[in-house]
Amino acid sequence: MAIGVEQRDVVVVGAGPAGAAAALFLKRADQERDVLVLDRLTGEKYSRYHRMCGQAISRAAFRDLSPLKPQNILHRITHLRDEWSDGNFIEFRSHGYILDRPSFLRGMLDRFRSLGGEMRAAALGSVARDDEGLLLYLSDGRVVRARKLIAADGSRSLVRKALFKEEPPAMLRMEQCLVQKEVREDTLTFIQEERYQGGYRWEFPAGDLCCVGFPRGTDTVEGEIMERHRRNIPIGGVRCVERDGVYLVGDAAAMANPVTWGGIRVSMISGRKAAEAVASGSPQVYQQWWERTPLSPARFMEAYASLGKMTDDDYRKASKGINRNPLSWLRAYLTRGEYRHLYDALLLCLRYGW
Numbered sequence: 001m002a003i004g005v006e007q008r009d010v011v012v013v014g015a016g017p018a019g020a021a022a023a024l025f026l027k028r029a030d031q032e033r034d035v036l037v038l039d040r041l042t043g044e045k046y047s048r049y050h051r052m053c054g055q056a057i058s059r060a061a062f063r064d065l066s067p068l069k070p071q072n073i074l075h076r077i078t079h080l081r082d083e084w085s086d087g088n089f090i091e092f093r094s095h096g097y098i099l100d101r102p103s104f105l106r107g108m109l110d111r112f113r114s115l116g117g118e119m120r121a122a123a124l125g126s127v128a129r130d131d132e133g134l135l136l137y138l139s140d141g142r143v144v145r146a147r148k149l150i151a152a153d154g155s156r157s158l159v160r161k162a163l164f165k166e167e168p169p170a171m172l173r174m175e176q177c178l179v180q181k182e183v184r185e186d187t188l189t190f191i192q193e194e195r196y197q198g199g200y201r202w203e204f205p206a207g208d209l210c211c212v213g214f215p216r217g218t219d220t221v222e223g224e225i226m227e228r229h230r231r232n233i234p235i236g237g238v239r240c241v242e243r244d245g246v247y248l249v250g251d252a253a254a255m256a257n258p259v260t261w262g263g264i265r266v267s268m269i270s271g272r273k274a275a276e277a278v279a280s281g282s283p284q285v286y287q288q289w290w291e292r293t294p295l296s297p298a299r300f301m302e303a304y305a306s307l308g309k310m311t312d313d314d315y316r317k318a319s320k321g322i323n324r325n326p327l328s329w330l331r332a333y334l335t336r337g338e339y340r341h342l343y344d345a346l347l348l349c350l351r352y353g354w
């Protein structure tokens with residue numbers, strides 16, 4: 001073995017929602033375990049990267065993350081509002097939060113460190129497997145040999161490419177701006193029109209600002225833009241999420257919901273599940289969880305494909321007469337068979353999509 005190679009038990013690459021959750025839950029499960037977290041970003045660059053998000057997460061998500069609690073809450077959300085091009089809209093009661101995501105993540109990483117975990121500002125440059133296990137080559141020239149690797153390195157995951165040779169079924173290109181605009185503090189607004197190509201424009205409260213986003217190139221933003229972000233969301237899920245001690249979690253495994261694009265919840269829960277599989281020495285339970293979880297994007301991919309073909313006329317027909325009265329849904333469900341799978345998916349999204 002080469003001299004100067006550092007030996008580690010578990011390395012987590014990436015300190016976003018998936019990596020921070022994996023690291024914290026692993027230390028909670030087994031405080032004696034040696035866990036090293038790597039992230040290529042620090043300071044304001046890390047904050048800016050993690051503000052590149054609607055920062056919305058449902059209250060239900062925290063049931064699966066207990067005893068973790070929502071912290072650094074900017075807004076308490078009580079309603080979701082869907083708007084269509086003909087002016088029709090519907091509001092659902094749904095509870096959750098807009099978090100100050102960079103601070104929330106830093107809080108988790110602080111707790112991880114207080115349990116003896118180690119964090120290092122370094123990028124993984126490449127990864128290889130040899131007879132003795134995994135070798136990680138870092139941007140600072142160091143080489144780490146790891147027994148287990150949790151890959152939480154986001155949409156362009158280097159680990160996924162190198163060790164799983166699998167690409168996400170689809171990659172959505174997003175644009176998001178923080179602007180000065182009045183919005184309701186308790187409501188997430190989604191505007192669904194043909195031009196969003198099966199997606200939507202979102203307008204969420206973001207502290208004193210409004211967070212506006214849409215698929216890149218489909219819309220523009222008026223008013224003074226305080227920050228503009230561009231990033232991809234991988235969707236559709238990869239098939240294999242564990243192989244010989246390497247776990248793919250969060251965006252690295254394309255776990256975000258294809259209809260809502262919510263990815264924080266499933267990222268954090270996958271981080272926890274991977275940590276539990278490592279701690280218990282049963283890697284197969286992670287793959288089994290992934291194949292069975294109702295959060296899995298596979299069941300939403302048909303709706304994603306259909307939404308991509310929706311015209312404004314389709315949206316008008318599908319939403320006509322629908323309001324908060326459950327009977328209006330039932331009537332639409334029974335009489336508009338062509339949209340039935342979309343109604344199913346939207347109702348499931350209320351439960352599992354954020």
Ligand SMILES: Cc1cc2nc3c(=O)[nH]c(=O)nc-3n(C[C@H](O)[C@H](O)[C@H](O)COP(=O)(O)OP(=O)(O)OC[C@H]3O[C@@H](n4cnc5c(N)ncnc54)[C@H](O)[C@@H]3O)c2cc1C
Binds near residue numbers: 013041154232265
């Ligand atoms: C515009 C936009 C808005 C969104 N809004 C929402 C929303 O409101 N609610 C929601 O639930 N989801 C939302 N999502 C999806 C959500 O942001 C992602 O699904 C989630 O961030 C995935 O978390 P992750 O930890 O897997 O990856 P990431 O958040 O991408 O974190 C990856 C981390 O890995 C680090 N990293 C990457 N490569 C390396 C490397 N080689 N070496 C070391 N470190 C590395 C990065 O610096 C980063 O810190 C949104 C996404 C976008 C693009």
